[in-house]
Amino acid sequence: MVTHAVVNQPPPRVDVDEFAANLPLREGVERYEAGWATASLGQVGRFVGSAAFQRDAELANGHEPQLRAFDRWGNRIDEVEYDDGYHRIIAAAVAAGAHTSAWADPRPGANVARAATFMLFAQVEPGHACPVSMTHAAVPALAASASLSDEWMPRLLSCDYDPRLAADKTSALFGMAMTEKQGGSDVRANTTRALADGDGRWLITGHKWFCSAPMSDAFLVLAQTAAGLSCFLVPRVLDDGERNVFLIQRLKDKLGNRSNASSEVEFDGTVGYLLGEEGRGVRTILEMVNRTRLDCVHGSAAGMRQAVAEAAWHVRHRSAFGSRLVDQPAMAAVLADLSLESEAATAVALRLARAHDADASGADAAFRRLATAVTKYWVCKRGPGHAYEALECLGGNGYTEAFPLARRYREQPVMAVWEGSGNVIALDVLRALRRQPDAWQAFDAELAGARGVYRTFDQHHDRLRARVAACAASAEGDTAAAEASVRPLVAGLAVALQASLLIRDAPAPVADAFVAARLGPERGSLYGELPSALDLPALIARA
Numbered sequence: 001m002v003t004h005a006v007v008n009q010p011p012p013r014v015d016v017d018e019f020a021a022n023l024p025l026r027e028g029v030e031r032y033e034a035g036w037a038t039a040s041l042g043q044v045g046r047f048v049g050s051a052a053f054q055r056d057a058e059l060a061n062g063h064e065p066q067l068r069a070f071d072r073w074g075n076r077i078d079e080v081e082y083d084d085g086y087h088r089i090i091a092a093a094v095a096a097g098a099h100t101s102a103w104a105d106p107r108p109g110a111n112v113a114r115a116a117t118f119m120l121f122a123q124v125e126p127g128h129a130c131p132v133s134m135t136h137a138a139v140p141a142l143a144a145s146a147s148l149s150d151e152w153m154p155r156l157l158s159c160d161y162d163p164r165l166a167a168d169k170t171s172a173l174f175g176m177a178m179t180e181k182q183g184g185s186d187v188r189a190n191t192t193r194a195l196a197d198g199d200g201r202w203l204i205t206g207h208k209w210f211c212s213a214p215m216s217d218a219f220l221v222l223a224q225t226a227a228g229l230s231c232f233l234v235p236r237v238l239d240d241g242e243r244n245v246f247l248i249q250r251l252k253d254k255l256g257n258r259s260n261a262s263s264e265v266e267f268d269g270t271v272g273y274l275l276g277e278e279g280r281g282v283r284t285i286l287e288m289v290n291r292t293r294l295d296c297v298h299g300s301a302a303g304m305r306q307a308v309a310e311a312a313w314h315v316r317h318r319s320a321f322g323s324r325l326v327d328q329p330a331m332a333a334v335l336a337d338l339s340l341e342s343e344a345a346t347a348v349a350l351r352l353a354r355a356h357d358a359d360a361s362g363a364d365a366a367f368r369r370l371a372t373a374v375t376k377y378w379v380c381k382r383g384p385g386h387a388y389e390a391l392e393c394l395g396g397n398g399y400t401e402a403f404p405l406a407r408r409y410r411e412q413p414v415m416a417v418w419e420g421s422g423n424v425i426a427l428d429v430l431r432a433l434r435r436q437p438d439a440w441q442a443f444d445a446e447l448a449g450a451r452g453v454y455r456t457f458d459q460h461h462d463r464l465r466a467r468v469a470a471c472a473a474s475a476e477g478d479t480a481a482a483e484a485s486v487r488p489l490v491a492g493l494a495v496a497l498q499a500s501l502l503i504r505d506a507p508a509p510v511a512d513a514f515v516a517a518r519l520g521p522e523r524g525s526l527y528g529e530l531p532s533a534l535d536l537p538a539l540i541a542r543a
Contacts, residue, residue, distance in 0.1 A: 010317035014054060018120055019045025022305055023542050024343040024506075028350035029116050031505060034109030041116050044096050048124045053092075054404075057125035057259075059085030061407055065261035067251050078248045079165070080215045080261045090128040091161035093121045099135040099173070104157045106358035107413070115272075115298050115353035119346075123256075123309075126411050127259030129299055131173045131213035137291035138174040141220055141231065144276035144284050148233055149457040152218065152265065163215065167241045175216035177208040177234070177265060178285070184209070185424045187222055187229065187282065194223035194232060202232060202274060204267045207249075211265040220285060221272060222227060224370075227279030232272030233516055245270040256410030289419055293376040294352055296415040300383040301345035303412050308342045309391030310405055311335060312543040314394045325393075326540065334393060334528035336539035340513055341386055341527070343506065343542060344498040345379045351501055367442035370432045371497060374443075377425040377487075378494030383412035389527040426486045429493070433471050440468060450500035455514045457499055462493055482543035495519065 019026065019041045029035060047053055063083035071077050097104065098121050102114040114136070122129040135156055137222045142149045142156070144228045155172035183189030187421045192206025204223050211219065218235045238244055247266035254262060276284030315325035315335055325331045352375060354360070355368040391398035391405040416422065432439050444465065451458050465490055474482050495518050502511045517523055522531035530536070 008319055010314050011311045012051070012521075014049070014051040016049035016309075017042065017045045017308075018049040018123060019116070021045075021049075021309065022346075024346045025116060025119070025305070025350075025357050027505075028346060029112060031107075031356040032109055032112040032350050033110035034116065036107075036109065037113035037116070040096070041113070041120065043162050044120045046047050047092065048107065048120050053089070053124060056085035056088050057404070059083045060089060060125060060127065060259035062401075064258050065251060067248055067261075067263075069248060074204070076247070078214075078243075078246055080248070080251070080263075082215075082259075082261070084164075086128060086259055087161075087163055089121070089125050090132065092116075093128060094161040094171070094173075095159050096121070097159060098129075099132045100139060100157050101159075102136070102357070103139045107189040108357060108359050109354065110358070111356045112350055115294075115350060117361055119298050119302040119305070119349070122299050123306045125259065126299055126303065126408075127257050129295070130257070130260045131175060131216055133292055133295035134176055134216070134387075135174045135300075136295065137288040138220060140175075140273060140287040140291065141285055142233075144231070145233075145274070148273055148275060152233070155217070165215070165236050165243065167237045167239060169217065172217035173213070175211060175213040175219045176223045177183075177211040177219050179210045180207065181209040185303075185420060190222055190224060190229060192221070192223040192267065194225050194230060196225075202271060202272045204232060204234065204270045204272045206267050208265050208267070210252070210262060211248075212260065212262045214246070214261055214263045214265065220275070220288065221267075222281050222285070223272070225278050228279040231275040231281035231284040233275050234267075234270060234272040238271060240271045255413065256407070257414045258407075258410075261398065290372055291356070292419045293425075294349075294356065296346070296418055297349050297352065297372075297375050297379050300380045300412065300415045301342070303383055303408050303415075304338075304342040304345050304386050306408055307387050307405060308338050308543050310403070311338060311390040311393035312540070314397070330528065331393070332536050332540060333530050334389065335543055336513070336534070336536045337392075337517065337527040337530055338386060338390055339539050339543035340510065340517065341382060343510060344514060344518075345382070347492075347501040347505065348375050348379065348498050363442045363445070365479060366436070367446055368428065368436040369436060370439040370443045372495075373425050373428045373432065374490055374493045374497065376420070376499075377429070377490050378423060380412075380416035381422060383415060384409065386527070387412045423489065426490045427483065429490050430471065430482060430486045433468055438474075440472075443497070444468075447496050447500045450503040451505050453511075454519075456515050456519050457496070457503060460492070460496055460499075460519050464489075464496055467492070507538065508541075508543065509535035513539055 060083050066081045068079045098118045102110040158171035160171040180190050194202040194204045197203045220233045223234045243385045249264040252262040353362040387409040397403050516531040
């Protein structure tokens, strides 16, 4: 069978320590005071890099969740069945604290360690990260009700995973049901209603257009009361063991994120419990939204790391036209550029995680208000193009489902859409610039810490200062003009933040390359169009 001899193909990329292999991630963990987590992160890195975990990722995405609305006798059960591989993955992620470890042990660097754990799992299988992220983000919303927090918090902080819908569970995962078909991101247009039923119970009626992870144990739901839009905790199972009314109408047939079930649900007298003040639902979920936005950044950065790792593995093991692909200048430029993008995303993701720690200063709290939205806009939008370019490095193999980058290419857009697509985020940045001057001052101080090294960066920073000042001055003037030009402003802020971090913390070849390739006059529009005279081997070594 000479025609079936396999030559010049890379060996399987399995049994890799994904934490040890990710130099920017390891450095960031140490930089932001989470070195105490190195041993556990190494365990996670080896676990997610194993052949068995990769196989479970394939199974969870190949055998998609299935809706079982009725049992065999016609009773309504509204259950979603997942492949066993999905259950093994999410159980391992919860056991490692990828959901709520930063809340359970809020020491310096806790959110950095949690972010690194989350990113390692999401690097290989991103779909399960949705309920993991929502559980993490639900914690600050629960603080709005002491009684609900006392009841649910021990379960959220548990590292056990129990897939049953049952009242006697000692652990819990949370989902969300916010958006509706007529409003989408404009949640104030919601029509779902909630009526008080006595003893703290409310009865909710309405249709939710997107409800993610419908087999979660409880959900944060927005509904209208006489006082206005309010936030409710809706359990799947009531205290007496009876199932709450939670009618799953269908599962969404999505571009990516296939292992995670997203659904439409109908509430019909569904029991909920008020979280926070009636009529102040948006305020109640505000910190939750910020946390899930940050996890979108973490998920996008994790996807970039997977793309770089797979591309680097391929081009180091495959030859064409007489030499290894990695030794060919055009390919070297592409790989170096992909690595540069991934490192910048990782750097800003971990910096933001540290700013969300319990011991964060007032300046960091102001910084994260603006920086989280700015970064969510940019890094998540860079994800799909980055995944495509990495896929192309593998040629035809990359376009097949036998390799993970086709799945990653479909996955990356969800982080840009979830918790506010581009315009929603950009307008949020505009509001912060106009209404919260302390947020811009903290952001500006972060950029100023990198001045004096590269004239190109300093000039970019000066232009940003002038544009932000003009934006603030137009607060009572031409709102339409400010909104029309806000996207390039947000992009400029995002790249400046990444550059400032790399200038201060990354090796000189990385900072040189990023400033020249993202801010300089020779910057290209596609990956691999790098300016001349950069140290490509140094960049590739970090891939």
